[in-house]
Amino acid sequence: MHDPSDWSRREFVTASLLGTGAIAGCMARGQPTDANADDAPRCLDEWLADANAYEGVIDRYGPDDTPEVTVGDAPGDGHGYDAFGPVAIRVPPGTTVEWTWSGRSDPENVVALDGSFDSGDPVATHGETFAHTFEERGTYRYVSEPSRDDGMRGAVVVADPPESDYPAVDSWLADVNTYDGTVVDDVDTPSPIVTVASAAGERPFTFSPPAVRVGVGATVRWVWRGNGPHNVVFEDVDVRSEVRTDPGVGFEHAFEEPGVYRYACDPHHTLGAKGALVVEEE
Incomplete structure (x- = not known):
């Protein structure tokens, strides 16, 4: 068993969020779920239910897009800048997502629950950026550690674009x-x-x-x-x-x-x- 003083930041975030019960049954140890699984929408809805600024929309991006997420976005008048904007996005495999700090929030970071990406220590510098390329399909949940209990959480859904005969x-x-x-x-x-x-x-x-x-x-x-x-x-x-x-x-x-x-x-x-x-x- 870990001594708490030896826990890494990533282990602490994962354990804390799993302990809330918000994602119970949806994932184990923070592993991304299959974006096409039957329970993926339900699990994602549960995860984002308390996310600041989430209004039920998952912004979709195509293969030629370069998605950008603001770190320190405003969820609404009088609510500060403790949100990701957009909160949830859907991208094809192989897409590079870039997070850009607004400089309007307290120091924040970007940490995946499954450990697949981590921007490092929290910062508050305007224009600071962090990028990660998503190669594997799945649903990736992430937080800003300092504001995780205040609803600063997000998600990246990696799935193939819809296909028709055209x-x-x-x-x-x-x-x-x-x-x-x-x-x-x-x-x-x-x-x-x-x-x-x-x-x-x-x-x-x-x-x-x-x-x-x-x-x-x-x-x-x-x-x-x-x-x-x-x-x-x-x-x-x-x-x-x-x-x-x-x-x-x-x-x-x-x-x-x-x-x-x-x-x-x-x-x-x-x-x-x-x-x-x-x-x-x-």
Whole structure:
């Protein structure tokens, strides 16, 4: 048995968190869980339930993204700077995540429960950085040691991006939280509808559905919900709508040529406001 005076920082963090019961049944000795396991979402929800600034959103990043997490982010007015921002992220295997210190908090650090990464002693220097490359799939929970009891905890989910039969769609929508690899089949619908800034899913700025399969000649209609300025701008053709806020059908376009058409909302594309159309012969 360890003498407490000989415990390393990492052992102390792991033992303390396991002792809280917050992750009981979800992991043993802090080992990452399989991100695709049946109990992974439940376990992660339990882990993040008391995390400062967590609002139920796991920010997703694609293979070409470089995720950055702020150390010392503000969870809200009057609550100081004792949060990671974003609290939870999902990245593909092989992604390097970088933590950057805001300089607004007390000295903090970044320590994984399973010992896979550790930024060292707590610091409070603005611009300080720490990076780690995640090669193995799994769910990695971490804390800042000085503020672990105050809710400064985070998670990195390492999982493959969603896949469909359309690689161009998958790569374009890899960082869209509401995309799960489903391409909705509206080939037999003459006027398919896409909702702009849908309330569906984890983000209020997403297109719903994010990916649709339509027939050649179909006129696709984009319907605004009236919750902010949005537009529709295509990457593959010179087609775009005006920025508008009023609810109702705000844009429509007929697609006469087969192909994959990618589009986004200019003001919110970094927040997951991206979509794709697969136009095929019926």
